[in-house]
Amino acid sequence: MLKTIRHPLRTLLLHVEAVFDRAFGPHWNPIRQLGTLAFFLFWVCAVSGIYVFILFETTVAGAFASVEYMTREQWYLGGIMRSLHRYSSDAMVVVMVLHMGREFVLDRYRGARWFSWLIGVPTIWFLYMSGISGYWLVWDQLAQYVAIASMEWLDWLGIFGEPVATNFLTPDSLSDRFFSLLVFIHIFVPLFLLFTMWIHVLRVTQPKINPPRGLAAGTLVMLVALSLVWPAVSHEPADLAVVPASLNLDWFYLPFYLLFDAWGGRTLWGLAVGVSVLLAAMPWLPPLRRSKAARVALDKCNGCRRCFADCPFGAITMEARSDSLPFEQEAVVDTDACARCGICVGACPVSTPFQRAGGLVTAIDLPDFALGHVRDLTERGLRALASEPADGGRRVMVFGCDHGARVGDLEQSGVAVVSLPCIGMLPPSFIDYALSRGAADGVVITGCRDGGCYQRFGVRWTQERLEGMRDPYLRSRVPRQRIRTLWAAPTDAAKLEEEVQTFRFWLRGLEDDHSPPPPEAALAPESVE
Amino acid sequence: MENTFTSVLFYLVPILIFGPLFFMILWFVGLRDIIIVPPAVKEQRRREREEAGKLAALKVRKRRGGRFTTREGAGLSPLAWTGQGVAYLLFAGLVGYLSSAPDYLYFDPGDALIKLSLSHPGKRKVACRRRTRKELAELPPNMRAPLKCPRERWPVEIELRLDGKVLYRGLRKPAGLAGDGASSFYEKFPVAAGVHRFAVRLGESGQAGGSDYVLDEEVRLAPSQVLIVGFRSDAGRLFLK
Numbered sequence: 001m002l003k004t005i006r007h008p009l010r011t012l013l014l015h016v017e018a019v020f021d022r023a024f025g026p027h028w029n030p031i032r033q034l035g036t037l038a039f040f041l042f043w044v045c046a047v048s049g050i051y052v053f054i055l056f057e058t059t060v061a062g063a064f065a066s067v068e069y070m071t072r073e074q075w076y077l078g079g080i081m082r083s084l085h086r087y088s089s090d091a092m093v094v095v096m097v098l099h100m101g102r103e104f105v106l107d108r109y110r111g112a113r114w115f116s117w118l119i120g121v122p123t124i125w126f127l128y129m130s131g132i133s134g135y136w137l138v139w140d141q142l143a144q145y146v147a148i149a150s151m152e153w154l155d156w157l158g159i160f161g162e163p164v165a166t167n168f169l170t171p172d173s174l175s176d177r178f179f180s181l182l183v184f185i186h187i188f189v190p191l192f193l194l195f196t197m198w199i200h201v202l203r204v205t206q207p208k209i210n211p212p213r214g215l216a217a218g219t220l221v222m223l224v225a226l227s228l229v230w231p232a233v234s235h236e237p238a239d240l241a242v243v244p245a246s247l248n249l250d251w252f253y254l255p256f257y258l259l260f261d262a263w264g265g266r267t268l269w270g271l272a273v274g275v276s277v278l279l280a281a282m283p284w285l286p287p288l289r290r291s292k293a294a295r296v297a298l299d300k301c302n303g304c305r306r307c308f309a310d311c312p313f314g315a316i317t318m319e320a321r322s323d324s325l326p327f328e329q330e331a332v333v334d335t336d337a338c339a340r341c342g343i344c345v346g347a348c349p350v351s352t353p354f355q356r357a358g359g360l361v362t363a364i365d366l367p368d369f370a371l372g373h374v375r376d377l378t379e380r381g382l383r384a385l386a387s388e389p390a391d392g393g394r395r396v397m398v399f400g401c402d403h404g405a406r407v408g409d410l411e412q413s414g415v416a417v418v419s420l421p422c423i424g425m426l427p428p429s430f431i432d433y434a435l436s437r438g439a440a441d442g443v444v445i446t447g448c449r450d451g452g453c454y455q456r457f458g459v460r461w462t463q464e465r466l467e468g469m470r471d472p473y474l475r476s477r478v479p480r481q482r483i484r485t486l487w488a489a490p491t492d493a494a495k496l497e498e499e500v501q502t503f504r505f506w507l508r509g510l511e512d513d514h515s516p517p518p519p520e521a522a523l524a525p526e527s528v529e
Numbered sequence: 530m531e532n533t534f535t536s537v538l539f540y541l542v543p544i545l546i547f548g549p550l551f552f553m554i555l556w557f558v559g560l561r562d563i564i565i566v567p568p569a570v571k572e573q574r575r576r577e578r579e580e581a582g583k584l585a586a587l588k589v590r591k592r593r594g595g596r597f598t599t600r601e602g603a604g605l606s607p608l609a610w611t612g613q614g615v616a617y618l619l620f621a622g623l624v625g626y627l628s629s630a631p632d633y634l635y636f637d638p639g640d641a642l643i644k645l646s647l648s649h650p651g652k653r654k655v656a657c658r659r660r661t662r663k664e665l666a667e668l669p670p671n672m673r674a675p676l677k678c679p680r681e682r683w684p685v686e687i688e689l690r691l692d693g694k695v696l697y698r699g700l701r702k703p704a705g706l707a708g709d710g711a712s713s714f715y716e717k718f719p720v721a722a723g724v725h726r727f728a729v730r731l732g733e734s735g736q737a738g739g740s741d742y743v744l745d746e747e748v749r750l751a752p753s754q755v756l757i758v759g760f761r762s763d764a765g766r767l768f769l770k
């Protein structure tokens with residue numbers, strides 16, 4: 001069921017992402033920076049908020065006038081700050097919803113990622129409480145409406161002896177003291193928000209918190225321009241003796257008030273709590289995929305720490321040796337944090353296909369998709385390549401990943417494929433292995449699109465390993481021109497196929513004459529970040 | 530200016546005092562375990578930093594070698610920059626527009642709003658009575674109050690009639706676990722503006738249809754006006770305002 005929703009959404013997302021890639025380039029692409037953008041917008045909101053607060057008067061009688069002063073008299077600074085404060089907080093809702101949607105659509109919220117997802121839920125609450133409480137402070141008609149409705153909503157719980165909404169009955173029932181309490185809420189809740197945002201990324205290894213400078217600058221310029229062109233303004237001043245008739249709602253923060261007016265407190269509470277619980281439970285809802293976590297074969301492990309350095313989920317720790325081998329440390333896997341990506345397998349120096357036939361045993365392996373199995377698949381592919389393809393192109397072995405463009409469809413005469421949980425699982429020695437056996441003339445390495453690696457760092461580490469910047473290196477004897485890295489999302493399948501075919505005939509040219517320079521591949525054969 | 534200063538202080542001082550206190554409590558309750566970065570991760574970060582330097586040096590060398598080029602620094606085409614501009618424009622348009630539009634017609638401007646809002650304790654279920662000498666003797670000396678007052682109260686009933694028709698009738702239990710608090714009403718009724726006759730009755734002694742307090746009044750309601758139906762406890766009467 002979930003798959004049928006997710007699949008078309010993922011296709012859409014990847015197409016949109018590709019369009020943005022063209023305008024922003026892969027590094028500035030906002031679709032891949034939604035989390036970092038939310039952080040950036042928070043800072044914009046915090047700085048403008050501090051300025052606005054300096055000019056703000058925390059009394060019932062003075063609040064409205066002080067906001068008017070900012071907007072009209074001091075439009076060039078106070079007005080801009082007020083608008084920035086409003087628009088950055090609105091943008092934060094958009095960006096947060098998209099960020100959450102993207103993690104959902106790309107299926108990045110289960111398993112090792114449950115922590116970030118779960119903390120995301122109170123983050124939504126705090127963001128909304130921050131935004132809504134901000135609207136109270138202007139003390140215009142909108143504030144009056146929002147404040148009264150909020151209190152009525154709280155009163156539904158019946159936990160206050162006397163309804164809180166009675167504070168807003170008549171102009172003289174609202175005291176400065178109560179108003180100050182509202183201001184307090186608007187200062188403290190954003191602090192909690194920041195706190196949960198921090199916890200949210202606490203367990204992410206090497207999280208990206210700040211957007212790239214170009215994107216941050218663009219966003220800030222956009223917000224300032226918007227503030228100048230379309231400054232935020234107030235409604236008429238609040239008057240508790242009069243019901244405001246027509247309201248210019250902020251549709252990012254306040255649409256729930258419509259539902260409150262239409263359905264009442266009980267339904268809205270049910271909805272809010274129900275949706276939150278459902279969201280919070282999502283990482284554990286079926287379909288559960290329970291493959292086994294990576295496992296260390298202690299007698300093979302020499303404690304070199306490479307798996308530890310490469311694990312994108314911080315699932316490996318190096319601990320004191322528990323056996324009698326003469327090494328200082330050993331790798332230990334935290335099964336709860338392990339995402340079963342296999343990147344550690346690709347990092348381990350023991351992972352080489354050049355081992356005695358029979359069981360291939362490496363020091364760290366995925367029990368349900370062992371490296372020995374990968375070698376068997378490779379062998380099978382090489383056997384299939386043994387016969388000359390009829391079309392005259394050369395023979396290519398493709399190593400791909402389950403989350404990038406599907407490589408299964410590429411299989412045909414002259415092309416053999418192996419798909420891994422992540423391309424980062426492939427030890428570079430497998431490339432050497434495939435080429436040195438003489439059955440393949442070239443090797444294609446493919447995985448998620450630039451910057452969009454499902455397992456976070458699989459593409460990046462692969463690139464660095466091939467470039468000789470990261471262990472384990474690809475041996476220097478391997479002819480580099482016979483390797484192509486083509487990063488492709490599931491929606492890029494046709495393109496990938498085209499590139500593979502081009503490569504096959506280019507390889508033939510390599511043998512025919514004295515190697516022209518390699519063609520510029522269209523699928524970005526380059527490093528990420 | 531003095532006002533600004535005091536109001537800043539007003540928030541700063543409690544934040545400075547209670548902030549750390551609150552944080553410490555959270556810390557010891559369990560925050561510590563969440564936050565303290567495992568030594569393994571710390572170690573990894575240190576290593577990453579170390580490697581970053583080495584990598585940067587290597588990168589420069591490799592790039593000169595030019596096998597795997599990177600797109601970093603490769604310029605974007607003018608068309609791409611235009612595309613960015615359009616994307617920012619659309620986003621700004623969306624945020625700017627939806628932040629205050631479309632309008633929401635919350636309340637019909639031809640109507641007025643009646644808010645029934647009152648809090649009134651019902652009568653005690655059992656009236657106070659004098660304790661007998663014997664009862665007093667049985668109590669500990671510091672509790673020998675001469676009056677015995679069971680605290681439980683009757684629920685309060687209110688009926689609001691508008692132009693002869695019942696607009697609202699409700700019974701509310703007293704607040705508090707012991708059932709000794711006030712009964713609270715908070716209801717809203719939009720009605721057409723104009724002249725209306727209000728008849729309100731409040732029963733506090735537990736009989737259905739009781740009318741310990743009544744009010745009968747004609748009022749002209751202006752459009753959008755809020756009219757409160759309440760109870761003034763000092764004067765002991767219902768009021769319209």
Ligand code: HEM
Nearest residue numbers: 035036038039096100103108109113116117120121207208
């Ligand atoms: C103000 C709100 C939020 C901010 C500032 C924020 C920020 C971030 C950042 C910076 C990352 C790390 C990106 C990386 O380096 O890979 C991240 C990851 C993530 N976020 Fe959020 N986020 C917010 C709200 C949410 C919400 C509401 C949810 C879902 C309920 C959510 C779910 C996730 C998930 C599942 C990850 C992936 C973690 C991983 O890949 O290990 N976030 N977020």
Ligand code: SF4
Nearest residue numbers: 311338339341342344
């Ligand atoms: S498979 Fe290996 S690299 Fe991947 S999360 Fe598990 S321990 Fe880490």
Ligand code: SF4
Nearest residue numbers: 301302304305307348
């Ligand atoms: S990479 Fe392999 S040998 Fe090195 S510590 Fe990890 S499991 Fe052990």
